[in-house]
Amino acid sequence: MTVKTQIELARDGVVSPQMQQVAEKENYAPERIRELVAKGEIVIPNNPKFKGPAVGIGTGLRTKVNASIGTSSDICDIKSEVEKALAAEEEGADTLMELSAGGDLDLVRREVLAATNLPLGNVPLYQAFKETGRKYQDPSKLDPEFLFDLIEQQLQDGLSFMAIHCGINQYTIERLRAQGFRYGGLASKGGTFMVAWMDATKRENPLYEQFDRVCALMKKYDAVLSLGNGIRAGAIHDSHDRAQMAEMIINCELAELGRDMGCQMMVEGPGHVPLDEIEGNIMLEKRMSGNAPYYVLGPIPCDTGAGYDHITAAIGAASSARYGADLICYITPAEHLALPTVQDVREGVRATRLATRIGDISKYPDRRENEKMAAMARREMRWDDLEKYLLFPEVAKSIRAERCPENEDTCTMCGDFCAMKKGMEVFEPDIKGDKIYCTKN
Numbered sequence: 001m002t003v004k005t006q007i008e009l010a011r012d013g014v015v016s017p018q019m020q021q022v023a024e025k026e027n028y029a030p031e032r033i034r035e036l037v038a039k040g041e042i043v044i045p046n047n048p049k050f051k052g053p054a055v056g057i058g059t060g061l062r063t064k065v066n067a068s069i070g071t072s073s074d075i076c077d078i079k080s081e082v083e084k085a086l087a088a089e090e091e092g093a094d095t096l097m098e099l100s101a102g103g104d105l106d107l108v109r110r111e112v113l114a115a116t117n118l119p120l121g122n123v124p125l126y127q128a129f130k131e132t133g134r135k136y137q138d139p140s141k142l143d144p145e146f147l148f149d150l151i152e153q154q155l156q157d158g159l160s161f162m163a164i165h166c167g168i169n170q171y172t173i174e175r176l177r178a179q180g181f182r183y184g185g186l187a188s189k190g191g192t193f194m195v196a197w198m199d200a201t202k203r204e205n206p207l208y209e210q211f212d213r214v215c216a217l218m219k220k221y222d223a224v225l226s227l228g229n230g231i232r233a234g235a236i237h238d239s240h241d242r243a244q245m246a247e248m249i250i251n252c253e254l255a256e257l258g259r260d261m262g263c264q265m266m267v268e269g270p271g272h273v274p275l276d277e278i279e280g281n282i283m284l285e286k287r288m289s290g291n292a293p294y295y296v297l298g299p300i301p302c303d304t305g306a307g308y309d310h311i312t313a314a315i316g317a318a319s320s321a322r323y324g325a326d327l328i329c330y331i332t333p334a335e336h337l338a339l340p341t342v343q344d345v346r347e348g349v350r351a352t353r354l355a356t357r358i359g360d361i362s363k364y365p366d367r368r369e370n371e372k373m374a375a376m377a378r379r380e381m382r383w384d385d386l387e388k389y390l391l392f393p394e395v396a397k398s399i400r401a402e403r404c405p406e407n408e409d410t411c412t413m414c415g416d417f418c419a420m421k422k423g424m425e426v427f428e429p430d431i432k433g434d435k436i437y438c439t440k441n
Helices: 006-011 017-026 030-039 078-090 105-115 124-136 144-157 170-178 189-201 211-220 242-260 275-289 309-323 342-363 369-379 383-389 393-402 419-430
Strands: 064-069 095-098 120-122 161-164 224-227 265-268 294-297 327-329
Touching: 006 017, 006 030, 017 030, 064 078, 064 342, 078 095, 078 105, 078 342, 095 105, 105 120, 105 124, 105 144, 120 124, 124 144, 124 161, 124 189, 144 161, 144 211, 170 189, 170 242, 211 224, 211 242, 224 242, 242 265, 242 275, 275 294, 275 309, 309 327, 309 342, 327 342, 369 383, 369 419, 383 393
Parallel strands: 064 095, 064 327, 095 120, 120 161, 161 224, 224 265, 265 294, 294 327
Antiparallel strands: none
16 A cells, blocks of 8 residues: 655645644644645655654744764764764754764664654765775765665665755766866765766766656655755855756756655755855745755855854854745754764754744744743743743753852842843833833824
8 A cells, every 4th residue: 555645645635643743833724734735835754664743844834953963984883873862852953864974874773763753864875885885995886776775775764854965967067077166175975975976987866867766765655855965065155156056956846846746855955155145045945946845054154163163053044044944954063073972962953943043033023922021031030930931941040050149039140230120120110011112293
């Protein structure tokens, strides 16, 4: 019996249990969620083996946060990667990508799947090229049939979405050569090894050439196909060059074709992008793809923030959420420098959650009520109430407890020289339920 995908069910007029869950979590009418899933503007990663809560990504929904983990050839500690997965979930990540490139790749994936309740994704080209390299000492000997078999094996394990580099083709590579390559080189591991395979074999990308086969596999497991950004810029001076735009156009076309086949589709976006170009980038993706959900990697709006790139990326993420990105991949303080630790993962998720919150309350002004409640609790020095409205209440509580003020109504920043306390003394008789806005004639 063939299982229908979320987009196929929605087009049949069916509100699935997953759509119902998303509607309840996002405070939306279930029928509206169904309509947007049917259009391909919302996706719900939903491998049948996934038993966690449904996560909706797309138009009108809260901007979601993805955390990426995974081993490397230098550091391969499965227990640590599981700890990172659990830390990401604990900190409020919405999805997780397992991007291991060292050790027993099947075992790492399965251990993480068993440990987490988040929808899990990956990049199948990582394992395909790593295992080919181990077997033949040459990744360019990759057999496309092995790649397709591997994609299905990973889906059978329970992956709910995959970043697959379908938009790289010979035309894209020609653009790289014609423009004199790049200042920042290539940033995508999967994309770069596919480019190298195409260069060595003089063949077309099988993921592009057999796109219908990729979609058929994803449909079989109702997984979301995230069209990988394999030619994304690794430096702001390379942003929106001809190679990146060639891949973006192809990915947006493929998103439309995939939806027509009944496959849930996302488009992946750029890495390093100047702040002033983020709005235009998102506008292009939305317009060319028919509002397909946009999964943005960062973005990182400068190249000199290493060590604090979780902050660099949070600035880009806030802008991206503001202008319509739907899923944002976090960046940790270790980005560009080392494999992240568990604490790096926590900091990355927190920074990105904060950034998406800033973007969302700008994009959706009607969702600012929580900010008002937090401000009023702070004004009235209701510290216990304030914690209820904060994104990171435990962190705030810990900081306050470590530096306990002499007067519990205040904090050690101001002590008895407190603006809030003095302001309340002066204006408390004038406080109304809501501020009165008036204009002079």
